[in-house]
Amino acid sequence: MCGIIGYCGHRPAVPLVVEGLRRLEYRGYDSAGVSFVQSGALHVLRAPGKLAGLEKKLEDENVFSATTGMGHTRWATHGAPVEKNAHPHRDHEGKLALIHNGIIENYQEIKAELCAEGCEFRSDTDSEVLVNLIAKGMKLHGGDVMQALSWALGRVEGAYAIVLMSMDHPGTLWATRVASPLVMGIGTGENFFGSDIPAFLPYTRDVVFLEDGELVRITSGSWEVFNTATLAPIAKEVQHINWDVQAAEKGGHKHFMIKEIFEQPKVIRDCLLGRIDGGGVRLAELDGVPVPERLHIVACGTSYHAGLWGMYLIEKLAGIPVQVEIASEFRYRDPILPKGGLVLAISQSGETMDTLAGIKLAKQRGLPVLGLCNVVGSSVSRESDHVLYTQAGPEISVASTKAMCSQLTALLLLALYWGGKKGTLPAADCARMVTDLAAMPDVLDDALPGLRREAQKLARHYAGATSFLYLGRGMNFPLALEGALKLKEISYIHAEGYASGEMKHGPIALIDPDFPTFAIALDDELFPKVKSNLVEVQARAGEIIGLTNEGLDLAVEHRWNVPRAAGPLSAFVTLPALQLFAYEMADYLGKDVDQPRNLAKSVTVE
Numbered sequence: 001m002c003g004i005i006g007y008c009g010h011r012p013a014v015p016l017v018v019e020g021l022r023r024l025e026y027r028g029y030d031s032a033g034v035s036f037v038q039s040g041a042l043h044v045l046r047a048p049g050k051l052a053g054l055e056k057k058l059e060d061e062n063v064f065s066a067t068t069g070m071g072h073t074r075w076a077t078h079g080a081p082v083e084k085n086a087h088p089h090r091d092h093e094g095k096l097a098l099i100h101n102g103i104i105e106n107y108q109e110i111k112a113e114l115c116a117e118g119c120e121f122r123s124d125t126d127s128e129v130l131v132n133l134i135a136k137g138m139k140l141h142g143g144d145v146m147q148a149l150s151w152a153l154g155r156v157e158g159a160y161a162i163v164l165m166s167m168d169h170p171g172t173l174w175a176t177r178v179a180s181p182l183v184m185g186i187g188t189g190e191n192f193f194g195s196d197i198p199a200f201l202p203y204t205r206d207v208v209f210l211e212d213g214e215l216v217r218i219t220s221g222s223w224e225v226f227n228t229a230t231l232a233p234i235a236k237e238v239q240h241i242n243w244d245v246q247a248a249e250k251g252g253h254k255h256f257m258i259k260e261i262f263e264q265p266k267v268i269r270d271c272l273l274g275r276i277d278g279g280g281v282r283l284a285e286l287d288g289v290p291v292p293e294r295l296h297i298v299a300c301g302t303s304y305h306a307g308l309w310g311m312y313l314i315e316k317l318a319g320i321p322v323q324v325e326i327a328s329e330f331r332y333r334d335p336i337l338p339k340g341g342l343v344l345a346i347s348q349s350g351e352t353m354d355t356l357a358g359i360k361l362a363k364q365r366g367l368p369v370l371g372l373c374n375v376v377g378s379s380v381s382r383e384s385d386h387v388l389y390t391q392a393g394p395e396i397s398v399a400s401t402k403a404m405c406s407q408l409t410a411l412l413l414l415a416l417y418w419g420g421k422k423g424t425l426p427a428a429d430c431a432r433m434v435t436d437l438a439a440m441p442d443v444l445d446d447a448l449p450g451l452r453r454e455a456q457k458l459a460r461h462y463a464g465a466t467s468f469l470y471l472g473r474g475m476n477f478p479l480a481l482e483g484a485l486k487l488k489e490i491s492y493i494h495a496e497g498y499a500s501g502e503m504k505h506g507p508i509a510l511i512d513p514d515f516p517t518f519a520i521a522l523d524d525e526l527f528p529k530v531k532s533n534l535v536e537v538q539a540r541a542g543e544i545i546g547l548t549n550e551g552l553d554l555a556v557e558h559r560w561n562v563p564r565a566a567g568p569l570s571a572f573v574t575l576p577a578l579q580l581f582a583y584e585m586a587d588y589l590g591k592d593v594d595q596p597r598n599l600a601k602s603v604t605v606e
């Protein structure tokens with residue numbers, strides 16, 4: 001998500017911080033800002049857009065005497081990407097400045113409390129609420145920054161990595177994290193904070209990886225780590241890393257795609273932030289929006305596959321009829337869009353031209369549009385009447401992975417939310433699914449390394465294939481389509497996704513010993529049906545990879561057991577398995593995984 005750098009040392013801090021922000025550009029951003037204390041005053045400079053905007057502003061400033069500073073590149077989650085929402089944020093008295101990556105879930109309650117006490121806000125962000133809460137803590141604790149931080153952070157819920165500076169302590173920075181990345185760089189006569197190692201890599205390779213609930217104080221010559229809640233000191237180990245800049249950007253992974261696949265547990269957690277409450281689902285974005293009588297989902301590529309998956313779920317749990325449309329078809333049809341319906345436009349980038357054209361058509365026909373997208377302030381979010389953000393952070397690899405995981409999470413939330421509102425989903429069922437969904441990130445964290453090892457083995461065996469058939473039934477059919485798309489786009493191996501029951505109506509003619517099938521055959525009510533479809537493949541000497549669960553009676557050439565997950569939640573395991581198989585195939589074949597030929601990340605043309 002956002003890029004963070006903090007510096008205490010002997011060099012001019014502002015140029016160093018800006019240079020660090022430049023190295024964090026790969027995280028994507030919509031605005032940037034720096035702060036520093038100079039001549040006894042706390043300065044904050046911010047600009048919307050790319051870093052160049054901030055650099056232009058800095059040209060007119062004398063910023064060379066400060067040797068402590070911090071900077072931020074924003075990837076918006078709350079509030080539009082405009083200057084007032086850019087970081088750093090100051091408290092209303094202008095004595096503290098804060099940079100923040102993450103989401104404070106209960107910021108609205110805290111904001112109301114602070115407003116009632118006379119605090120004035122200049123932005124729409126949760127971050128400005130947090131810095132004002134810390135300022136309140138300072139008043140309550142006699143100006144002690146550590147006590148104030150401990151008190152304030154004890155009151156907030158959510159995920160964050162923050163760095164704080166104070167006008168009264170010009171040579172010190174404080175930082176802490178919960179569920180958002182933050183590392184400390186240890187130099188000689190200088191210390192650093194970064195959301196990622198590239199922020200400070202030219203200056204030091206000695207790093208301390210911070211854990212949740214740790215609070216750090218640095219000066220040019222010291223660093224100390226404490227427990228945020230108790231302020232008891234914590235001993236930490238300094239690690240020396242040998243990564244080059246490119247490896248550091250990818251968190252030590254070879255490609256952004258694999259990094260993003262491994263980010264999926266966090267993506268689920270982040271998408272759920274502020275949206276599940278006890279056993280229920282709370283979608284403040286949909287307050288006042290009536291439950292639609294019909295839903296028309298419009299999307300392209302991977303987002304379209306997510307929409308198809310959503311159709312099964314929303315129809316089943318919420319009893320709402322759903323039609324899923326490829327945006328480039330929808331826009332040139334004469335679709336029947338009766339009143340009472342809602343168009344759901346799904347797009348990671350929010351800039352896909354066909355999806356935008358679909359939104360325009362829906363609006364011309366008088367239907368409201370709900371945008372489900374990742375990029376805050378994107379065209380889809382601006383053109384839609386309501387927006388639900390997936391909160392997945394920037395996706396850099398052209399092949400979409402974590403974005404789909406976040407879309408599935410959001411679609412499941414929508415199904416539960418509407419099912420609850422309509423009364424089609426008993427509260428106890430909803431509570432069970434919410435609990436299982438909240439547990440899914442831990443399940444995935446455990447499963448991903450093993451899934452990758454299996455994918456590596458299979459990739460070596462199947463790398464010579466020139467064509468693949470992907471089969472799935474029910475909710476696994478859209479996943480079969482997605483598995484085939486992933487393999488095609490990054491390994492350039494032809495692949496077809498098919499509904500297993502439909503295979504006998506044509507594709508079965510292709511089956512021979514050189515045409516392997518990747519089948520999703522999980523423990524669900526359709527397993528016996530899928531199994532008989534696979535027997536048809538075997539009868540024609542086709543080899544099968546069977547993605548299945550332990551204990552199921554399935555005899556195939558390559559059995560790939562994955563952890564069992566309840567009902568629709570199996571998608572959160574199946575999806576990374578499919579992604580990892582495609583990734584390992586492409587990597588083994590030496591393809592340009594992150595930037596496959598002929599493809600663009602945002603398709604802004606017809």
Ligand code: M6R
Pocket residue numbers: 300301302303346347348349350351352355398399400401489599601602603
């Ligand atoms: O940004 P969007 O979700 O609107 O993008 C839609 C497709 O262009 C995108 O999913 C594309 O299919 C990816 N390359 C899939 O990996």
